[in-house]
Amino acid sequence: MGVPKRKASKSRQGDRRAHHALTIPAMDRCAQCGATKRAHHACLACGTIGAAK
Ligand SMILES: [Zn+2]
Known part of the structure; x- marks a missing residue:
């Protein structure tokens, strides 16, 4: 499996979670x-x- 080369910043972590909101x-x-x-x-x-x- 692919392994991330560097730590995701808090900003990118938030970008990833932009779709996680519940309805x-x-x-x-x-x-x-x-x-x-x-x-x-x-x-x-x-x-x-x-x-x-
Ligand atoms: Zn009823």
Whole structure:
């Protein structure tokens, strides 16, 4: 494997970590009980799976 020739500076370390930020999951509101839930996921409060017609 390749081995770095010299130590990466703190600046370059930051450049590398520029893509490491976490994102907040997309949230939605349950159509059944109104609780906040993750989009495209079952409601944790009432168990409703999806949009019932
Ligand atoms: Zn619900």
